[in-house]
Every structure is written in structure tokens, then in C-alpha cells.
Amino acid sequence: MFVEGEIKSYITARGFGFISIQGEAKDLFFHIHDFPNAHIAPKIGEKLRFSIVEDHGKLKADQIVRLDLKEEIKESNYDVKKNLSNQQASPRFREKRSRISYLFTVIGLLLILVLSVVVYNKYQAYRQTQLLKAQQFMHEQAQIVKQQRQALGNLPDQVLSKEGKAHLENRSNQSVAVKGSPITEKEYSQVSGSAFKCDGRTHCSQMRSYDEAVFFLRNCPGTQMDGDHDGEPCERQF
Structure with missing residues (x-):
């Protein structure tokens, strides 16, 4: 069963504190190890939701949910999204995005141009090779005819x-x-x-x-x- 309360005291050097529960005369012990987001120090008056368990014969808070911190995280995330949206809507951001898009377009065109030049050069080399083979074949045929004429006479x-x-x-x-x-x-x-x-x-x-x-x-x-x-x-x- 979960109950709610708020931090009454916290000793940073010792890493523990006490939670006051409405309708309860005795405060409830908690340790920083049981705190979510322990890198954010507990604050006096911070609202918590937790369950009460027994540890070594003493009661303590467990499964702690930091209600105020949760709201702060939501607000922080909202602020981040809002700032990001504002940045994206700003003329400077749009100009930067436009420059990046233009840069990628130029790079793509350059790659296409380079590939076209490579393909064209290969095609020209292939045509030159075929032309040389044809000329060599014609020369060989002419030599054969010439040799046959020399053997048979004019x-x-x-x-x-x-x-x-x-x-x-x-x-x-x-x-x-x-x-x-x-x-x-x-x-x-x-x-x-x-x-x-x-x-x-x-x-x-x-x-x-x-x-x-x-x-x-x-x-x-x-x-x-x-x-x-x-x-x-x-x-x-x-």
C-alpha cells in the first residue's frame, strides 16, 4: 500500500532523512539509496509517494516516487521541446537547415557528375579498343592478300x-x-x-x-x- 508524505529533514553527509506523514505522529525513516534520481538531492518539503516496509526491525520508506521531481521533469521536458520548436521556427534555424540541404544537393550532383565521367571514359576506352582491333584485323587481311598475290604473281x-x-x-x-x-x-x-x-x-x-x-x-x-x-x-x- 502506498502512502504520501513530504520530506521533513535530510542529512546530506549521512545520506538519510525523515518523512512526515499526515495523521501520523512519528516520522518515517528513508535512505538516499532508496531514492530515484539520487543525483538530484532531496529537498525539504518535497512530496513523496512510497510504501512502508520493515528493515532490521525498523520501518522505512521504500519504492519512493518523487512527485515534485516528476512534475519538474515533465516541465523540463516541455521546456526543452518548446525551446527546440522555437529554434526550428526561428529564421536562423531555417537558414541553417536550408544550407545543409543545399550542401547535400551539391554533393549529390558532384557524385553523379563524377560517376558519369568515369562511365564515359570507360565507354570511350572500350570503343578505342574495338577500333584498334578492327584496324589490326583489316591490316592482317591486307597482308594476307598481299602475300597471296606475291605467291601467285600479278x-x-x-x-x-x-x-x-x-x-x-x-x-x-x-x-x-x-x-x-x-x-x-x-x-x-x-x-x-x-x-x-x-x-x-x-x-x-x-x-x-x-x-x-x-x-x-x-x-x-x-x-x-x-x-x-x-x-x-x-x-x-x-
């Missing part, structure tokens, strides 16, 4: 089809029958689309195509490519 850019060969032979026969002279290099070039030139080669093994052999036989001196003299050069080869 081939003509165009080779006559069967129809072209027949047309060329027809033109050649007509030239021999009408003019009595072989087809000229210019005429042959117009028909075949290739420009053959006499360069001292005389044998079939030196010819690269049938068209070239025909041109050398009909236009170049000293050729030895028509053993049976039938006008068809290099018959075994082509």
Missing part, C-alpha cells in the same frame, strides 16, 4: 568469260580475214577489259591465262606457244 584484274573468248576470237578472225593483220593491242584491250603488254615472255609456262597467251601470240615477236601453227596457243596448258 594476275590480270579481269578474266574473259567463255562468251568473251568466243567474241574475241571472232573479232580476231574477222580482223585477219578483212585487214590481213592481227588484232591490235588497243582493240584487244577494249574487248577483254585487260591491258596486256609485250614484256619479253615467249613460252606458255610464263602465261597467266589463255587470253594473255592469245595476245602474246598475235602481237608479240619471238613467241613459241603454237607448235602446230593452228592459231591456238598453249593448247596443253589451257
Whole structure:
């Protein structure tokens, strides 16, 4: 059972005092160890709520509740909240909060900018790497083609089809029958689309195509490519 009373006396050096209870002639003993918030010294006249227990044959106050201190704590908390609310409502506080918000915004934008630059640089490095790989591949392909051309010799850019060969032979026969002279290099070039030139080669093994052999036989001196003299050069080869 709880009763109420107020502090009648307190001896700070000894750490104990007495509580007066209304309607009771005898005061009740209390010790500072049983006081809540003992760091706040008890005050004379402070109202308390407590229970009465027996300790070593004597009665004392226990489970003490400091009623006045509780009210003071409530008022103190109210004052703190009120002061905080007033500070938050003050122009200086609003300005400070605005500056902090602006600072965080600037930091966020800077981080986004830095990340964007890093991503862009990585993308550019990737594109540069891919471009270098493509250029290297094209260079390697060009070298392969060059090596193949060197191995096969300088081939003509165009080779006559069967129809072209027949047309060329027809033109050649007509030239021999009408003019009595072989087809000229210019005429042959117009028909075949290739420009053959006499360069001292005389044998079939030196010819690269049938068209070239025909041109050398009909236009170049000293050729030895028509053993049976039938006008068809290099018959075994082509």
C-alpha cells in the first residue's frame, strides 16, 4: 500500500532523512539509496509517494516516487521541446537547415557528375579498343592478300568469260580475214577489259591465262606457244 508524505529533514553527509506523514505522529525513516534520481538531492518539503516496509526491525520508506521531481521533469521536458520548436521556427534555424540541404544537393550532383565521367571514359576506352582491333584485323587481311598475290604473281584484274573468248576470237578472225593483220593491242584491250603488254615472255609456262597467251601470240615477236601453227596457243596448258 502506498502512502504520501513530504520530506521533513535530510542529512546530506549521512545520506538519510525523515518523512512526515499526515495523521501520523512519528516520522518515517528513508535512505538516499532508496531514492530515484539520487543525483538530484532531496529537498525539504518535497512530496513523496512510497510504501512502508520493515528493515532490521525498523520501518522505512521504500519504492519512493518523487512527485515534485516528476512534475519538474515533465516541465523540463516541455521546456526543452518548446525551446527546440522555437529554434526550428526561428529564421536562423531555417537558414541553417536550408544550407545543409543545399550542401547535400551539391554533393549529390558532384557524385553523379563524377560517376558519369568515369562511365564515359570507360565507354570511350572500350570503343578505342574495338577500333584498334578492327584496324589490326583489316591490316592482317591486307597482308594476307598481299602475300597471296606475291605467291601467285600479278594476275590480270579481269578474266574473259567463255562468251568473251568466243567474241574475241571472232573479232580476231574477222580482223585477219578483212585487214590481213592481227588484232591490235588497243582493240584487244577494249574487248577483254585487260591491258596486256609485250614484256619479253615467249613460252606458255610464263602465261597467266589463255587470253594473255592469245595476245602474246598475235602481237608479240619471238613467241613459241603454237607448235602446230593452228592459231591456238598453249593448247596443253589451257
